Amino acid sequence: MTQLRVTVDEVAYQDDVEPRLLLVHYLRDRLGKVGTVVGCDTSNCGACTVLLNGRSVKSCSMLAIQTQGRVITTIEGLAAENGGLHPVQQAFHDEHALQCGFCTPGMIMAACDLLGENPDPSEAEVREGIEGNLCRCTGYQNIVRAVQSAARTMADSEQTAGVAR
Amino acid sequence: MTTLEERPASAEIGQPRRRKEDAHFITGRTVWTDNITLPGLLHLAILRSPLAHARITSINTAGAVGRPGVVAVFTGQDFAETQGSIPCAWPVTSDIVNPGHPSIAVDQVNHVGEAVAIVVARDKSAAQDALEAIDVDYEPLPVVLDMEAALAAGAPLVHPNTDSNRCFTWTFESGAAGTGQPIEEVLQAAEVTVSRRFVQQRLIPAFMEPRSTVAQPDGEGITLWSSTQVPHVLRTLGALTLGIPEQKMRVIAPDVGGGFGGKLQITPEEFICTLVARKLGKPVKYTESRSESLMSGHHGRDQIQDITLTARRDGTFTGLDVHILSNMGAYLRLITPGIPLLGAFMFNGSYKFDAYRFVCDGVFTTKTPTDAYRGAGRPEATFAIERIVDEMAVELGMDPMELRRKNWIEHDDFPYTTITGITYDSGNYEEATDKALALMGWDDLRREQADRIARGDPVRLGLGISTYTELCGWAPSRLLGVLAYAGGGWDHASVRVLPTGKVEVVTGTSPHGQGHETAWSQIVADRLGVPFEDIEILHGDTRTSPRGWDTYGSRSAAVGAIAVSNAALRVIDKAKRIAAHMLEASEDDVEFANGTFSVKGAPGTGKTIQDLAFAAFAAHDMPEGVEPNLDADATFDPVALSFPHGTHLCAVDVDTETGRATIRRYVCVDDVGEVINPLIVDGQVHGGVVQGISQALFEEAVYDADGNLTTGSFVDYLLPSAPDVPSMITDRTVSPSTTNPMGVKGVGETGTIAATPAVVNAILDAVRPFGVTDIPMPCTPERIWRAINETSDASEGERP
Numbered sequence: 001m002t003q004l005r006v007t008v009d010e011v012a013y014q015d016d017v018e019p020r021l022l023l024v025h026y027l028r029d030r031l032g033k034v035g036t037v038v039g040c041d042t043s044n045c046g047a048c049t050v051l052l053n054g055r056s057v058k059s060c061s062m063l064a065i066q067t068q069g070r071v072i073t074t075i076e077g078l079a080a081e082n083g084g085l086h087p088v089q090q091a092f093h094d095e096h097a098l099q100c101g102f103c104t105p106g107m108i109m110a111a112c113d114l115l116g117e118n119p120d121p122s123e124a125e126v127r128e129g130i131e132g133n134l135c136r137c138t139g140y141q142n143i144v145r146a147v148q149s150a151a152r153t154m155a156d157s158e159q160t161a162g163v164a165r
Numbered sequence: 166m167t168t169l170e171e172r173p174a175s176a177e178i179g180q181p182r183r184r185k186e187d188a189h190f191i192t193g194r195t196v197w198t199d200n201i202t203l204p205g206l207l208h209l210a211i212l213r214s215p216l217a218h219a220r221i222t223s224i225n226t227a228g229a230v231g232r233p234g235v236v237a238v239f240t241g242q243d244f245a246e247t248q249g250s251i252p253c254a255w256p257v258t259s260d261i262v263n264p265g266h267p268s269i270a271v272d273q274v275n276h277v278g279e280a281v282a283i284v285v286a287r288d289k290s291a292a293q294d295a296l297e298a299i300d301v302d303y304e305p306l307p308v309v310l311d312m313e314a315a316l317a318a319g320a321p322l323v324h325p326n327t328d329s330n331r332c333f334t335w336t337f338e339s340g341a342a343g344t345g346q347p348i349e350e351v352l353q354a355a356e357v358t359v360s361r362r363f364v365q366q367r368l369i370p371a372f373m374e375p376r377s378t379v380a381q382p383d384g385e386g387i388t389l390w391s392s393t394q395v396p397h398v399l400r401t402l403g404a405l406t407l408g409i410p411e412q413k414m415r416v417i418a419p420d421v422g423g424g425f426g427g428k429l430q431i432t433p434e435e436f437i438c439t440l441v442a443r444k445l446g447k448p449v450k451y452t453e454s455r456s457e458s459l460m461s462g463h464h465g466r467d468q469i470q471d472i473t474l475t476a477r478r479d480g481t482f483t484g485l486d487v488h489i490l491s492n493m494g495a496y497l498r499l500i501t502p503g504i505p506l507l508g509a510f511m512f513n514g515s516y517k518f519d520a521y522r523f524v525c526d527g528v529f530t531t532k533t534p535t536d537a538y539r540g541a542g543r544p545e546a547t548f549a550i551e552r553i554v555d556e557m558a559v560e561l562g563m564d565p566m567e568l569r570r571k572n573w574i575e576h577d578d579f580p581y582t583t584i585t586g587i588t589y590d591s592g593n594y595e596e597a598t599d600k601a602l603a604l605m606g607w608d609d610l611r612r613e614q615a616d617r618i619a620r621g622d623p624v625r626l627g628l629g630i631s632t633y634t635e636l637c638g639w640a641p642s643r644l645l646g647v648l649a650y651a652g653g654g655w656d657h658a659s660v661r662v663l664p665t666g667k668v669e670v671v672t673g674t675s676p677h678g679q680g681h682e683t684a685w686s687q688i689v690a691d692r693l694g695v696p697f698e699d700i701e702i703l704h705g706d707t708r709t710s711p712r713g714w715d716t717y718g719s720r721s722a723a724v725g726a727i728a729v730s731n732a733a734l735r736v737i738d739k740a741k742r743i744a745a746h747m748l749e750a751s752e753d754d755v756e757f758a759n760g761t762f763s764v765k766g767a768p769g770t771g772k773t774i775q776d777l778a779f780a781a782f783a784a785h786d787m788p789e790g791v792e793p794n795l796d797a798d799a800t801f802d803p804v805a806l807s808f809p810h811g812t813h814l815c816a817v818d819v820d821t822e823t824g825r826a827t828i829r830r831y832v833c834v835d836d837v838g839e840v841i842n843p844l845i846v847d848g849q850v851h852g853g854v855v856q857g858i859s860q861a862l863f864e865e866a867v868y869d870a871d872g873n874l875t876t877g878s879f880v881d882y883l884l885p886s887a888p889d890v891p892s893m894i895t896d897r898t899v900s901p902s903t904t905n906p907m908g909v910k911g912v913g914e915t916g917t918i919a920a921t922p923a924v925v926n927a928i929l930d931a932v933r934p935f936g937v938t939d940i941p942m943p944c945t946p947e948r949i950w951r952a953i954n955e956t957s958d959a960s961e962g963e964r965p
Contacts, residue, residue, distance in 0.1 A: 028200075033193075034193075034195070034197070034199075034200040035192070035193020035194065035195060036193065037195075037197060037199075037374070037422075038199075038375070039373050039374070039375070039455065040455040040878070040879045041454050041455050041456070041878070042455065042878045042879055042880050044878070044879035044880060045373065045455075045879055047373060074193065075191075075192065075193035076192065076193040076194070078192075079192055085191065085192075089191040089192065092187070092191050093183055093184070093187045093188075093191055094183060096183070096184065096844045096845070096847075096848050098187060098190055098191065099423075099678035099679070099680070099848055099849075099852060100372070100373065100374065100421065100422045100423040100424075100677055100678030101186075101187075101189075101190030101191075101195065101420065101422065101678070102197070102372075102373040102374040102422030102423060103373050104190050104191060105190075105193050108191065123892065124888070126887070127887040127888040128887075128888050130886075130887050131886045131887060131888055132886070133886070133887075134373065134879070134884050134886055135373070135887075136371060136372060136373050136423050136425065136852070136856075136884065137373075137423055137678050137848075137852045138848060138851055138852050139851035139852045139853075139854060139855030139856075139890060139893075139916075140851075140855070140886075140887040140890060141851045141892050141893065142847075142848060142851065143887070144887065144892065
């Protein structure tokens with residue numbers, strides 16, 4: 001057992017973990033963060049994607065202990081405390097970018113990472129940016145639309161914030 | 166009863182309502198089966214056969230039993246007397262061979278991945294670790310992989326208790342059936358004959374949520390949470406097979422992460438969990454890994470299709486002769502043998518024929534069993550007819566669209582009884598096609614294609630067509646009886662207006678991505694005149710929704726939604742009687758609009774449906790013969806199937822130097838009848854089309870010569886990711902179905918049924934100048950490149 005200190009969705013945790021424990025199992029089985037799911041075990045599908053210090057990682061292909069001292073955001077910690085949806089969450093709803101919803105947490109986290117890196121992606125850039133996340137329901141079309149729509153919303157609010165400053 | 170014509174004008178039906186089910190998915194507040202924990206929950210791991218075909222000579226579990234955390238270890242012998250067989254509900258012929266399908270192998274394994282032993286432990290890793298300590302001795306048997314070899318005399322048998330690998334032979338012939346002329350006469354008189362062999366490769370449904378089951382025993386009874394499309398079917402067949410009193414068996418399908426037919430199954434794993442939980446008297450959970458899912462969840466397609474199309478020289482089709490070999494795999498599961506027969510009534514597609522024959526042999530092999538995968542029998546049929554129509558066009562030197570126009574059922578012909586004897590309800594192939602051609606910019610693309618050929622561009626353009634018709638809305642119970650299916654096809658709904666005026670709707674459909682909570686709310690909001698937000702849809706739990714036939718076969722809108730609508734109309738009927746009583750008016754003088762009942766010509770006298778719900782709840786003053794509470798049930802059994810159709814057009818760039826095919830433009834104009842929610846319908850089309858494209862270009866379950874599934878993970882089984890597929894242009898025509906009162910047809914499978922031949926026809930259109938007449942699916946760059954470079958017509962070094 002090794003001691004892990006990590007912050008998940010703005011809560012600090014200190015836990016003894018087996019060195020072989022995967023991050024996704026730590027999140028699901030120890031912390032009850034079951035919004036993050038396992039889809040494939042081989043890091044192909046991306047359903048388990050979370051943000052680690054703001055960048056997307058596949059939590060099924062990382063050990064819990066590798067997150068020592070770092071900050072994790074899961075789908076459950078993305079919305080504001082008052083329940084206000086993150087622009088990417090809102091866009092997924094508005095654009096009907098989910099059907100069964102299983103890939104959705106990972107897809108949203110991957111989209112957040114993408115928009116952090118490229119705030120105004122073209123359709124091709126969105127498609128490349130979410131390449132590591134599989135969806136079997138939507139054919140990706142509305143996901144692409146949602147990511148671009150979220151980008152516009154985020155740009156608008158940046159601009160508004162800029163004006164306010 | 167209130168008729169449809171009297172219903173209030175639609176404020177909700179037809180609107181692109183954002184889905185109410187989204188809220189918990191986008192915030193991660195989901196209840197997947199694997200999320201469920203119970204006090205004392207044990208975890209189960211399954212040892213699976215590494216061999217495709219072998220006798221089990223001994224199993225030694227001693228090494229696993231004493232390991233830390235391990236509670237129990239079981240083999241097939243432990244359940245040999247109690248496990249029964251995975252039920253097959255569709256014995257398609259009276260002499261069908263069903264060797265039985267144990268959930269855990271007892272003395273023989275017949276495909277890689279079959280369950281052989283079970284470890285139960287206090288946590289999942291302990292259970293998985295202990296699997297390695299179980300020793301199984303196998304005596305290998307010869308594998309049976311190729312369907313034609315399996316049927317040859319002297320072939321090794323998959324099942325020792327059978328005398329052949331033939332499962333059944335099912336035949337339809339128009340002369341004998343009285344639906345057309347005798348096929349042999351028409352074939353012999355043919356002026357032009359085109360014959361082809363097409364292979365429908367084996368596919369894997371590959372839903373994103375791996376299957377998972379939690380079983381909690383309770384005395385004689387049990388509660389199962391399962392990632393299933395069919396909680397109602399599971400309850401009844403589970404009770405029947407395992408001897409559980411049905412009233413004490415409860416099945417819950419919580420959030421279910423996709424199915425595509427792959428979860429239209431009663432699985433060995435569900436039965437194993439049930440058996441183990443009952444034996445130990447403790448709750449157990451099993452969640453499969455992706456590799457287990459790909460190996461042991463059922464597969465789809467896998468047919469060899471020999472098809473002959475005959476025509477007169479002017480292009481008029483005369484006869485269609487189809488013989489298919491359909492791979493059952495090692496066992497019959499829920500509807501394995503019925504899947505190819507769903508295509509029997511669709512090979513004729515959108516066209517008229519004088520004669521038709523369909524012969525299907527079901528064949529056992531030592532591969533994973535097959536069963537429903539999105540479209541189930543109909544994509545296979547549509548592919549074959551849409552492909553061979555193109556081949557006939559080449560043979561005749563006709564434009565492929567002109568050949569289709571010449572032979573399809575015209576708008577004025579509907580309702581039209583086809584050569585199979587089934588009557589298509591409605592359609593407008595002309596309008597859908599004209600719309601699609603315009604959206605595509607077809608003529609411009611044809612010109613570009615010619616230009617590229619003229620200038621010897623190594624990237625060729627190909628244009629593909631699929632003018633499909635499919636059958637949806639499974640199914641009229643009477644028809645299922647005729648087809649020897651063991652169950653019915655109706656569905657059920659209850660609508661309850663609660664004392665506070667809020668509404669609970671119980672549906673027998675079991676959504677896993679289709680948005681029923683939203684669409685059914687739209688229907689009820691319109692019918693009752695209550696706010697969309699005030700309606701809650703209950704589903705997927707046999708205790709709250711005791712009756713239903715669940716979700717598959719594009720049936721939920723065409724059957725389940727009609728039950729919802731009818732129940733709501735009955736609520737209005739009842740409310741009207743109560744309103745008349747309260748308003749001291751005759752029922753005929755009471756009118757209903759926007760949620761309010763009022764006396765005709767006396768505005769302001771109204772009682773809202775919420776007022777009436779409370780009055781019916783308090784029941785202080787009910788009219789004579791009217792029971793308290795404002796609620797009603799309805800069961801809808803369709804009189805006939807519905808027949809969506811459409812025109813899909815695909816333009817593909819084929820790089821003749823690398824063999825890569827890239828879809829450049831894809832247009833689909835679908836006619837799914839009336840639309841409840843266009844946002845959801847478009848979403849179904851998008852996802853369906855991509856699965857169809859994926860069969861054409863990417864996916865194939867591959868076995869090696871020893872019967873090992875070599876595509877056993879997502880590293881090898883290629884699902885398309887976002888850059889692999891195009892954005893498509895969708896549009897609709899609306900030919901309301903005449904077989905249900907809402908005029909809806911069904912949309913869950915249309916895209917998958919339509920898309921595959923459009924893509925392959927496009928690729929062939931691009932490479933036909935090289936002498937290529939067929940490319941097996943999936944049309945990978947290697948296969949396309951080889952077809953171009955290894956076809957004898959293509960002269961060395963020269964490009965036509």
